[in-house]
Amino acid sequence: MAAASPCDPVHTLPRNVVIKTEPEEALLISKQDVPVKREPDVPLVSPVCGLQPLAWSQDHRLAVCTNNSLSLMELVCDVHSSNQELTLHRTSIPVPTEAYKLRVGPSAELLQATEKFTTHPDPTVRQLFLADAVMNPSAVVQKGIKYSSWSPLGCDSSGRCLLACLTFDHRLTVHNSHKRLEWNVLVDLTKKYSERLKERGYSKKDNKPPQENLLDFDELQRRYRMQTPLRMEWSSVYTIKQAQPDNTCIDVEMVLLAVLMENGDLVLWKFVLPFTNGADVVFYDIVESGVTRPSDLAWWEYESSDRRMSGLIIGSEVGPVKIMPVSLSGVKGYFTLRHPVILWKECDEIAVENIKCVPMVHPIQKSRCSLIVASRGCYVFWCLLMISPAGLNVHNSHVAGLHSLPVVSLAVSQQGVAVYTCSIDGWIKKLTPTFTENTLIFKQEDMLRPENLTGRRIHGIAVSYNGAFIALASTQGMVGGFHPLNRTYHVHLVTLKTPETAAELLLQSPTQNLYKMADLLNLVRWQILKNKCIPASLLEELDRKIQEVDSPYLWRLKLFLVRILYQSLQTPPTDHRWKPTHEESKVFVRDEEEEDETDEKDPAQEEGEPEEVKHEANPEEQKAEVQAWINAVESHLMREHMKKVLGVVYLNTWVAQNTSIPTCGLVEYLSKDENDRDSEVLIGHIKNKMNKQTFLERCSLCQAVVPFTEYKQATCENGHMWLRCVLSHQACQTLTFRRCLLLDTIARLPEPEDPEWIKKILQAPCTLCDSPMI
Ligand SMILES: [Zn+2]
Ligand SMILES: [Zn+2]
Structure with a gap:
C-alpha cells in the first residue's frame, strides 16, 4: 500500500541493528538544540504565494515569493555593529506589470483559433479552452512569483549565486545582484525558448513538423504546454574541457538549469561560468520525460570515487516518481544512466511535491548513496538509491502519521541530515534518517514551536545552507474563532542549532571558507555579543588547531571572533551618556568574573595575541587591548597573503x-x-x-x-x-x-x-x- 511504512522505529526493528548515520555529527546535534526565534521578524508587503515560497541560497540569501515581488533578504555577519538582532539586507525583484503572452504560431491563425474555441458548440471543448490558464491568461487571477531557484555558489561575476525566477504568467528570467541593492535581468528564458520553438516550427525533439495547425484543439494545447515552465532547478557546477582556437584545451566551469514544462519536457540550458552576459546562455538539451501532469523536479547527482552520474527526478500529480537520465558528454568521469529509474510507479492520485535529494554515505555498506524525499499529501515519500557492482538498488517507502493535514513545505538540512516537514496548521516535524542493514528508518520529533508562532498558519519553510536557521513564512491563524479580515505576512527566523554546536562545526569545517559558514557564524556572533566574551572552549580549541595547522581559515575565524568581541564592548548608542550612572559596581562584578575566565583560558602566548586579555574595569583600556589583538591577527593574515602574492609575482615576472x-x-x-x-x-x-x-x-x-x-x-x-x-x-x-x-x-x-x-x-x-x- 502507498502509505504503509516503517514509521515507528522502535517496534519494527531490533535495537541492535540501528546504527547512527554519521556518529560524530549525530552526537553534536543531540545536545539540546532548542529552537529560539531570533529578532527581527520580517514583515512582507504583500501576501506570500507560489509553489514553495521560500528558498535559501548557498550565499545566505533568502528569497520569498509574494504577489507583487520576489522579496530577498541577505543574512549578513555584521562586524561593525553591536546589535544582537540579525542583520538582514532587504532587496526585491518586482513582478513585471505588463502581461506576458506565449507565442504559438501566426497571429492570424491564433485569432481564428481563439474565436473558434470560445464559441465552440461543444461545451466540453469550450469550457476546457476558457478555463485553461495557459491558453487563456485572462482566466488567471493569481499574479506574482510562482517559483524561484538559486544556483550554486560561484556562478556570477563576483562568485555569488544566480537567481532564476518564474512568474505566474510564465516568464522565466535569470537575475544577478549588482553591488548591494540592485538586481539585473540577465536573460529571459521563456522568450528565448519561444524563439527557438518558432524557428523549429513547434516540432517535437524528433524535428518532424506538426501535422495539424492551431485550429486543432490538441495541437493548440500542445504548443502552449511545450513552452509553459512549471519549475526549474540548477545543477551543481561541472568542469568541462573546452578547445581553444590554438588547439589547446582549458578547463571551463558550467552549470545547467533544467526547466520542467507542463507537457513533461525537460529543457536544459547551459551557463558557462562566471556568467555575466545573458546572450551567452546556450540551449543544451531537451529530454522528453513522458510524465503526465508533472508536478515537481529535482537534480539527482551521484558521485562515488571517480564515477559520477546525473539525472532529473520528476514527480507527477498522479503519483509516480522517476529519474530521467541526463547525458553530460564532456564532463570528466561521467557516466550516463542507461534507462529511466522508476522510484514510485503507483498512480494513486496523490501529488508528488517538494522533491529533495541528499547525497549520503551508507555507514554499514561504506558506500555512497542518495536519499530522495518528497511530500505526497500527508505522507513523506522516501527512496534510498544505492549503486553496487551488481547494479542499482532502490528502496522506497512512506512515512505516515506525521501530519493530519497535507504537508505544505519540506526542507532538508544537509549538515547531519535532517528532514523538516510542515503542514499548514503550523506543525513542524523533524525526521532524522538512521541506516540499518537493509533499509532506512526515520526518527520523528515534533519541533518545539517558539511561543509567538503557535496558532499561526505557515506557508513555507526553508533551512539555511549549514542548517543553522529555519525560516518560516506565516500569517495569522484563526483570531477569536474567525478568519481575520486582513492578513499580514511575516518571515521568522528560528535557530536550529546552539552556538556551541555551531562553534564545533566551524572548527571542523571541511570547506575552509568562512563565508560559506556565515549562518553558523551568526550564531557564534550572537553568543559573543550576549556574553561579552569569546567562549573559552572555542578559543582554546581554535588556538590548538592553529598550532597544528596554520591555515588562513582558522586565522580568519579568530579575527571574526575578536572583532565581535570588540563590538560587544561598545556601549550601545541608546544609553544616555549624560545621565549619572549607578551601575558601576555591577559592571565591576561582572568584569571580575570575566577576568577569572580569561585568566584560565589563555596561558598560551603566541603571535596574534596580546600579552594578557585582562578585562579591567576600564572599558576604554579593555577596548584598546582588544583592538591591539585585532591588529595583530589582521597583520598576520595580511603578511601570509603578501607572501602568497610575492610567490605569484616570482613565478610570473621576467x-x-x-x-x-x-x-x-x-x-x-x-x-x-x-x-x-x-x-x-x-x-x-x-x-x-x-x-x-x-x-x-x-x-x-x-x-x-x-x-x-x-x-x-x-x-x-x-x-x-x-x-x-x-x-x-x-x-x-x-x-x-x-x-x-x-x-x-x-x-x-x-x-x-x-x-x-x-x-x-x-x-x-x-x-x-x-x-x-x-
Ligand atoms: Zn572582508
Ligand atoms: Zn601625490
Whole structure:
C-alpha cells in the first residue's frame, strides 16, 4: 500500500541493528538544540504565494515569493555593529506589470483559433479552452512569483549565486545582484525558448513538423504546454574541457538549469561560468520525460570515487516518481544512466511535491548513496538509491502519521541530515534518517514551536545552507474563532542549532571558507555579543588547531571572533551618556568574573595575541587591548597573503618587466619581522630575480613616489592618500573599486592591461573575511 511504512522505529526493528548515520555529527546535534526565534521578524508587503515560497541560497540569501515581488533578504555577519538582532539586507525583484503572452504560431491563425474555441458548440471543448490558464491568461487571477531557484555558489561575476525566477504568467528570467541593492535581468528564458520553438516550427525533439495547425484543439494545447515552465532547478557546477582556437584545451566551469514544462519536457540550458552576459546562455538539451501532469523536479547527482552520474527526478500529480537520465558528454568521469529509474510507479492520485535529494554515505555498506524525499499529501515519500557492482538498488517507502493535514513545505538540512516537514496548521516535524542493514528508518520529533508562532498558519519553510536557521513564512491563524479580515505576512527566523554546536562545526569545517559558514557564524556572533566574551572552549580549541595547522581559515575565524568581541564592548548608542550612572559596581562584578575566565583560558602566548586579555574595569583600556589583538591577527593574515602574492609575482615576472605590484615595498615590509624563516627564503629568491629594480609605485596626481608603509593605505610625499587593495596590495588610484561584503576592505577592479595572473589575484575573496568583493 502507498502509505504503509516503517514509521515507528522502535517496534519494527531490533535495537541492535540501528546504527547512527554519521556518529560524530549525530552526537553534536543531540545536545539540546532548542529552537529560539531570533529578532527581527520580517514583515512582507504583500501576501506570500507560489509553489514553495521560500528558498535559501548557498550565499545566505533568502528569497520569498509574494504577489507583487520576489522579496530577498541577505543574512549578513555584521562586524561593525553591536546589535544582537540579525542583520538582514532587504532587496526585491518586482513582478513585471505588463502581461506576458506565449507565442504559438501566426497571429492570424491564433485569432481564428481563439474565436473558434470560445464559441465552440461543444461545451466540453469550450469550457476546457476558457478555463485553461495557459491558453487563456485572462482566466488567471493569481499574479506574482510562482517559483524561484538559486544556483550554486560561484556562478556570477563576483562568485555569488544566480537567481532564476518564474512568474505566474510564465516568464522565466535569470537575475544577478549588482553591488548591494540592485538586481539585473540577465536573460529571459521563456522568450528565448519561444524563439527557438518558432524557428523549429513547434516540432517535437524528433524535428518532424506538426501535422495539424492551431485550429486543432490538441495541437493548440500542445504548443502552449511545450513552452509553459512549471519549475526549474540548477545543477551543481561541472568542469568541462573546452578547445581553444590554438588547439589547446582549458578547463571551463558550467552549470545547467533544467526547466520542467507542463507537457513533461525537460529543457536544459547551459551557463558557462562566471556568467555575466545573458546572450551567452546556450540551449543544451531537451529530454522528453513522458510524465503526465508533472508536478515537481529535482537534480539527482551521484558521485562515488571517480564515477559520477546525473539525472532529473520528476514527480507527477498522479503519483509516480522517476529519474530521467541526463547525458553530460564532456564532463570528466561521467557516466550516463542507461534507462529511466522508476522510484514510485503507483498512480494513486496523490501529488508528488517538494522533491529533495541528499547525497549520503551508507555507514554499514561504506558506500555512497542518495536519499530522495518528497511530500505526497500527508505522507513523506522516501527512496534510498544505492549503486553496487551488481547494479542499482532502490528502496522506497512512506512515512505516515506525521501530519493530519497535507504537508505544505519540506526542507532538508544537509549538515547531519535532517528532514523538516510542515503542514499548514503550523506543525513542524523533524525526521532524522538512521541506516540499518537493509533499509532506512526515520526518527520523528515534533519541533518545539517558539511561543509567538503557535496558532499561526505557515506557508513555507526553508533551512539555511549549514542548517543553522529555519525560516518560516506565516500569517495569522484563526483570531477569536474567525478568519481575520486582513492578513499580514511575516518571515521568522528560528535557530536550529546552539552556538556551541555551531562553534564545533566551524572548527571542523571541511570547506575552509568562512563565508560559506556565515549562518553558523551568526550564531557564534550572537553568543559573543550576549556574553561579552569569546567562549573559552572555542578559543582554546581554535588556538590548538592553529598550532597544528596554520591555515588562513582558522586565522580568519579568530579575527571574526575578536572583532565581535570588540563590538560587544561598545556601549550601545541608546544609553544616555549624560545621565549619572549607578551601575558601576555591577559592571565591576561582572568584569571580575570575566577576568577569572580569561585568566584560565589563555596561558598560551603566541603571535596574534596580546600579552594578557585582562578585562579591567576600564572599558576604554579593555577596548584598546582588544583592538591591539585585532591588529595583530589582521597583520598576520595580511603578511601570509603578501607572501602568497610575492610567490605569484616570482613565478610570473621576467627580469626586464615592470610589475605593477609593489614588490619592493612588500619585501621590505615582510623583512621587518626577523623571525619569519619562510619569508626570508622567499625574499632571497625574489631579490635575485629583481636584480636591483625597485618597481616603485607613483602617485597619479603628482607623480611622487608612494612608499609602502602599511597595508591599509598609502600616502605620497605630497599628502595624497590612497587605500590599498587587499588582494594585490597596490594603491587603488581610481575612483571605482570593490568592497567586500562585510565592508572591511577594498579591492581594485581589474584593468584591461593587467596580465592574466594579476587578474587572477584580483578574483579572490576578501583576505580578512572570505566574503566576495562586490
Ligand atoms: Zn601625490
Ligand atoms: Zn572582508
